[in-house]
Amino acid sequence: MTSILGSSLLNLAATLVSLMAGFLVSVINARVLGPAGSGTVAYAMWVVVCAAALADRGFPQMVLRYVAALRDQGEAAWQPVVRQAFRSFLPVVLVVFLLLLGYGLYHRTLDRPAPWIWIAASVLFLAYVFSAFSAAAARGRGRFGEVAAITAVGSLFQIPLVFIGALLVGPGGAFLGMLTRYLPQALSLPKHLGRRSASDATALSPEMQGYRRSMWASDAIDIVLLTRIEYLVIGYFLADADIGYFAAAVVFAGLVGQMTLQLSPAFLVGLTARASSEGTSGPPTELYRNSLRLTALFMMPLGLGGAAVVGPLVPLVFGADFAPAANAAVLFMLASVPAGIAVVPWAYLAAGARGRTLMHVTLFSAALIFALLFVVVPAAGILGAAVVRVLSEALTLAFLLRAASSHGGPTAPWSALLRTLVAASACGVAAFSVTTVVPGAIGIVVAIGTGALVYLVAIRLLGLIAADEATRIFQMVEARLPGSLRPLAQRLVGLIAASPARNG
Numbered sequence: 441m442t443s444i445l446g447s448s449l450l451n452l453a454a455t456l457v458s459l460m461a462g463f464l465v466s467v468i469n470a471r472v473l474g475p476a477g478s479g480t481v482a483y484a485m486w487v488v489v490c491a492a493a494l495a496d497r498g499f500p501q502m503v504l505r506y507v508a509a510l511r512d513q514g515e516a517a518w519q520p521v522v523r524q525a526f527r528s529f530l531p532v533v534l535v536v537f538l539l540l541l542g543y544g545l546y547h548r549t550l551d552r553p554a555p556w557i558w559i560a561a562s563v564l565f566l567a568y569v570f571s572a573f574s575a576a577a578a579r580g581r582g583r584f585g586e587v588a589a590i591t592a593v594g595s596l597f598q599i600p601l602v603f604i605g606a607l608l609v610g611p612g613g614a615f616l617g618m619l620t621r622y623l624p625q626a627l628s629l630p631k632h633l634g635r636r637s638a639s640d641a642t643a644l645s646p647e648m649q650g651y652r653r654s655m656w657a658s659d660a661i662d663i664v665l666l667t668r669i670e671y672l673v674i675g676y677f678l679a680d681a682d683i684g685y686f687a688a689a690v691v692f693a694g695l696v697g698q699m700t701l702q703l704s705p706a707f708l709v710g711l712t713a714r715a716s717s718e719g720t721s722g723p724p725t726e727l728y729r730n731s732l733r734l735t736a737l738f739m740m741p742l743g744l745g746g747a748a749v750v751g752p753l754v755p756l757v758f759g760a761d762f763a764p765a766a767n768a769a770v771l772f773m774l775a776s777v778p779a780g781i782a783v784v785p786w787a788y789l790a791a792g793a794r795g796r797t798l799m800h801v802t803l804f805s806a807a808l809i810f811a812l813l814f815v816v817v818p819a820a821g822i823l824g825a826a827v828v829r830v831l832s833e834a835l836t837l838a839f840l841l842r843a844a845s846s847h848g849g850p851t852a853p854w855s856a857l858l859r860t861l862v863a864a865s866a867c868g869v870a871a872f873s874v875t876t877v878v879p880g881a882i883g884i885v886v887a888i889g890t891g892a893l894v895y896l897v898a899i900r901l902l903g904l905i906a907a908d909e910a911t912r913i914f915q916m917v918e919a920r921l922p923g924s925l926r927p928l929a930q931r932l933v934g935l936i937a938a939s940p941a942r943n944g
Contacts, residue, residue, distance in 0.1 A: 459695045461595035461621070465602045466691045469614055470758040472606040475684030480611045482687035484561045485618070486671045492569045493663040495536040498656025499529040500576035505790065506648055507580025519634045520643035522577050526633055528644070529573060537566050556612025564619045570626035577632035587625070594624040655790065658799040665806035670825045673813040678821060686822045688758045689765035692750050693772035696742045697779055725850040732784045733856045737904055740864030743777035745891040748872035749884050756881060764822075771826035777864075778837035785840035788849075797843050805836040856904065863898030870894040899936045 469478040503525050510518040544558030578587045598620040605613025644652075674686050747770045755763040789798050809832040816824035845851045871891030875883050899905055 456699075457592040458595040458621070459698055461599055462698070463691065463695055464599050465614075465618065466687070467757055468599070468603050469606060469611075470684070470688060470762065472603070473611060473614065475681040475688075475761055477606075477611050477684075479680050479682075479684030479687055480557060481614050483671050483675060483683055484557050484611070484615060485564075486668050488561050488565045488568060489667075490664045491536050491540065491565055492572065493660045495533050495565075496529065496569055496572065496656070497532060498652035498654075498659065499525045500572045501655040501659060501790075502644075502648055502652035503573065504576040504580045505651065507577060508582075511581055515634070518580070521648070523633050524643040526573065526629075533566070533569050537562055540565055556609060557615055560612045560615035560619070564615060564622070567619055567622040567626045570629055571622035574625050574629035574632060578628070581632070586628075590624045590628060594621045597621075654796050654799055658802045661799070661802045661806045665810055669806075669810060670813060670817075670822075670829070673817050674822065674825065677818045682822060685762060685765040686768070686825065688754055688762045689768040689822060689826065690772050692746055692753070692769060693743075693776040696739070696746065696773070696776040699738075699742075699780070728784065728788045728844070728850050729853045731787075732781065733853050733860070735784050736781050736857050736860045737899075739777055739780035740860050741867045741891070741895045743773055743775075743780070744864045744868035745871050745888070745895070746776070747771075747773035748868045748891065749875055749887050752875060752879070753884055756884070768822045768826040771823070771830050775826070775830040775833045778833040782833070782837040782840050785837075785844040788844050789840070794843070801836065801839045801843060804839065805832055808832055808835065859902040860904055863895055863902055863904060866898050867891040867895035896936050905936060 466478070469481050473481065503522055506521055507518045510521065540558065540562035544556075544560075544562050547558045548555045575587050575591075578584075598617055601620050602614050602617030605615070605617040607613075609616075668690070670686055670690075671683065674682050750769045750773050751766045754766045754769045758765075786798065809828055812828040812831070813825060816828055820827070841852050843849075868891065870893075871887040874887035874890050877883070878886055
């Protein structure tokens with residue numbers, strides 16, 4: 441558990457930098473380009489992510505899992521897997537890149553609005569997929585600190601470039617600025633491939649290929665039909681400005697969601713490596729339950745507390761033009777809670793090579809959300825899309841938890857999750873109460889502080905963190921804290937975990 445938590449903290453640190461940079465980029469696009477222009481950028485980014493999910497064919501996911509399983513056997517065991525996977529991965533990626541580039545050139549000749557957007561999208565697609573493959577190889581090797589540092593550097597560099605590009609060129613310039621986020625990680629790919637050598641198709645076993653295909657199908661359906669399928673439906677039924685409103689409404693929920701998505705590789709690597717080292721048929725039960733409990737401890741206050749303040753926060757950050765997005769933003773924040781917790785059972789099933797189960801769950805969820813969106817969005821707009829998202833994320837979490845517990849698998853720690861929900865609800869109620877009394881930016885700041893304080897008190901009263909757990913967490917971050925902050929951190933540990941927790 442300690443190694444997984446350490447990897448998770450490194451990922452989380454890089455993710456915080458990345459998310460803050462991404463948030464600033466969203467604000468820049470909204471302020472400089474307006475609802476329609478920022479909606480164009482968001483839609484193009486959705487197309488890039490979907491194209492990447494289809495083009496990568498599950499090779500990054502396969503590399504992440506099997507490099508993690510083979511790394512203790514040395515470079516000679518895992519490097520042929522990475523090299524052969526990349527050789528198989530590359531041709532389709534290049535074809536998709538050329539198709540996007542060709543469409544971008546065609547779009548440019550028609551003199552349509554945002555003429556450079558699709559040319560920029562083709563270049564960003566290439567950097568995005570190479571970055572994903574490189575990060576998978578690095579994380580599989582346990583190099584979470586390296587990925588964290590590269591992610592932070594790329595994220596920070598993109599902020600001024602997006603502003604300059606949006607100001608001078610428009611949506612296409614903003615998109616080219618966003619390229620900087622993925623380029624550093626993409627350029628680090630060669631060192632994971634090793635020396636040039638002849639192709640060895642046998643390096644990828646039938647088991648690896650089967651896992652890759654299952655994960656590809658599951659992830660492609662998840663990303664194309666689940667993650668932000670609203671872009672397609674809203675773009676079809678509503679106006680460009682509505683896409684901008686939707687993009688603003690999901691920004692804060694997206695920040696929370698990306699945090700947990702960055703934690704999932706650490707869970708997957710840790711669960712896979714532990715099962716491999718212990719020679720068990722599946723990932724350890726207690727490790728799964730602890731991961732689930734600690735993820736909920738982190739996700740629930742962010743989602744419920746965030747929902748309490750995001751309504752007035754959206755127009756304050758993006759401008760009064762984006763006020764129609766406020767109510768939908770509240771629901772999307774609520775949806776981020778089950779979506780974030782679902783990362784743990786997903787990683788458990790993936791570590792146990794149950795890709796087919798993941799595909800079945802994803803297919804059912806995709807069919808449900810797609811059908812509901814086509815019924816609800818024409819009548820209720822982006823608010824209806826938000827209601828559908830809450831329902832679909834809750835059902836997906838339920839399906840994943842049931843799948844993980846089937847065939848003798850571990851059950852969720854329901855008692856601990858319920859107590860965490862009570863604590864997070866108290867946090868949300870306290871924050872919302874402050875915003876109703878103190879309006880504006882000051883009220884939001886006070887509400888966040890009040891909600892956090894209430895949550896910390898609830899953690900202690902409900903026994904959500906055991907004293908030994910809190911001590912281990914403190915010891916892991918102590919080396920990274922300035923000396924003057926260590927006594928404060930130690931006192932905080934004592935305040936929130938004075939007695940052993942009930943893990944229920």
